[in-house]
Amino acid sequence: MFAGTASDVGKSVIxxxxxxxxxxxxxxxxxxxxxxxxxxxxxxPDGLEIGRAQAVQAEAAGVPCHTDMNPVLLKPTNDQSAQLVLHGKPAGNQSAWEYFMQDDKHLLFEEVKGAFNRLSARYNPIVMEGAGSISELNLRHRDITNMRIALHAGAAVYLIADIDRGGIFGSVYGTIALLPPEEKALIKGIIINKFRGDIRLFDDGRKQLESLTGVPVTGVLPYYQDIHIEEEDSLGLSIRHKKLSTGKVNIAVVLLRHMSNFTDFNVLEKDERVNIFYTDNPADIAAADIIILPGSKHTIADLVAIKNNGTARAITEAHKRNKVVIGICGGYQMMGTQVADPYGVEGETASIPGLGILPVTTVLTKEKVTQQRSFHYRNGEKLCEGYEIHMGDTVSEHPSPLNHLHNGMPDGYFLSGKCWGTYLHGILDNDVVINDLLTQCGKVMAVKDFDYRRFKDQQYDKLAAHIREHLDIKAVYKTLEL
Structure with missing residues (x-):
């Protein structure tokens, strides 16, 4: 298990x-x-839902992702509640109080142990990831993610700390000191992550940490910027704002409060033809060549928000000026004439007018669609790949599909080359789609072929080499053997 002194210390990537x-x-x-x-x-592959981080890790391991790899997924709907996804299926919305206080999560922990047991019967070894800090005293007896499941698994635990944040000695020493003896015994090493500068400068610090904690420092990982692994959370999207470029296609992704599946834009971020930024500033949107409305976990609330802050008006005005405007999943729903919620899936608002850009209407449904998809974009010959995760049916009196799925079903709505919507996440991972999209904005752009799958595979190999160079891998294997 790779556990942490805090959130965002690098557990998922390691x-x-x-x-x-x-x-x-x-x-x-x-x-x-x-x-x-x-x-x-x-x-x-079997049409269920897990956290993207575990799908990435499964890809790195070279195995199909499965719900046993992430039996419990919480998808926040607001500051106080979240949708509980259990074994890949929605199990209702719960407030934070209900989730953490009811039953001390005894039943959920039984489900978690069952998932781990099934997984460990099929694979070896299991590489576990903790969540947040492992020393939250008030949550320990309700913990199902960190040391409680580590004890069940008999896991060798490596504690990761982010030295870039500062306070490395206090965070590492304090975390280990707060563990009870049976949990402390599982800690086999300390990993110092995101070190900037000459690692030799930390030689004394390494010795002092080992002396203070009685736990060896397994290695110090330097900070890197040339290895690209999909991120788990959208932290920092709002500061990825680049100045407008005259030599590139400027793409504004509308920054929604409940934005989901931001990895839809990973390929665009790596395309040298593109200058992509995330914003809810109407002036930024007006200046962009392409505007993308992304997915949302709370379509109606985000639609209200962009109407109130002027973003919606900037989007519709851009469309009238013949700018490229597209929507993905929740963004596709927003582009229609109406979003209805007769079953209270997202709250008390029964219906709200959309942006009126596409002649479609959406009804939010109780059942969630979760499917990997192969499809043909705009009746093209190339078979593309993507996936659906949404709760809603979108229809039009005059259907005009953007895509045709491999099973023969239609997807999305095609108004023009400059305006369309789709339910397919990952649609922009396909070079045929990106090349077509960039040509629509009127700038002369060279056609580029980009094999994203091959690129990701290369990044996993680069990451493995980086870890091998700076961590004592032999010590890790020896711990596992013991």
Whole structure:
């Protein structure tokens, strides 16, 4: 298990790196995170839903993703509540109080243990990821993600700390000191992550940490910027704002409060033809060549918000000026004439007018669609790949599908080359779609072929090499043997 002194210290990425290392060394690893909280999810091959981070880790391990790798997924709907996804299926909305206080999560922990047991019967070793900090005293007896499941698994636990944040000695020493003896015994090493500068400068610090804690420092990982692994959370999207470029296609992704599946834009961020930024500023949207309305976990609330802050008006005005405007999933729903919620899926608002850009209407449904999809974009010959995760049916009196799924079903609405909507996440991972999209804005752009799958595979190998260089891998294997 890779556990942390806090959130966002690098657990997900290091877990993915070890999944690739173990695969390279001839083992059959699989990732496991008992409980994940994220709006960034993925559809499994059997049509269920897990956290995107575990799908990435499974990809690094070279195995199909499965709900046993992430049996509990929490998708926040607002500051106080979240949708509970259990074994890949929605199990209702719960407030934070209900989720953490009811039953001390005894029943959920039984489900988590069952998922781990099934997974460990199929793969070896299991590479576990913790959540947040492992020393939250008030939550320990309700913990299903960190040391409680580590004890059940008999896991060798490596504690990760982010030195870039500062306070490394207090966070590491305090975390270990607060653990009871049976949990402390599981800690086999400390990993210092995101070190900037000459690692030799931390030699004394390494010795002092080992002396203070009685736990060896397994390694110090330097900060890097040349390895690209999909991120688990959308932290920092709002600061990814670049100045408008005259030599590139400027793409504004509308920054929604409940934005989901922001990994839809990973390929665009790596395209040198593109200058992509995330914004809810009407002036930024007006200046962009392409505007993308992304997915949302709370379509109606986000639609109200962009109407109130002027973003919606900027989008509709851009459309009238013949700018490229597209929508994905919740963004597609917003582009229609109406979004109705007769079953109270998202709250008390029964219906709200959309942006009126596309002649479609949406009814939010109780059942969630979670499917991996193959499709043909705009009747093209190339078979593309994507996935659906949504609760809603979108229809039009005059259907005009953007895509045709491999099973023959239509998807989305095509108004013109400059305006369309789709339910398919990952649609922009396909070079045929990106090349077509960029040509629509009127700028002369060279056609580019980009194999995203191959690119990701190369990044996992780079990450594995980075970890091998700076961590004592032999010590990790020795711990596992013991």
């Amino acid at each position: 877990t993915a790196g070890f999944c690739r290392i173990l695969k390279q060394d001839g083992y059959s690893p699989a990732p496991f995170k008992a409980q994940n909280m994220s709006l960034n999810s993925y559809a499994t």
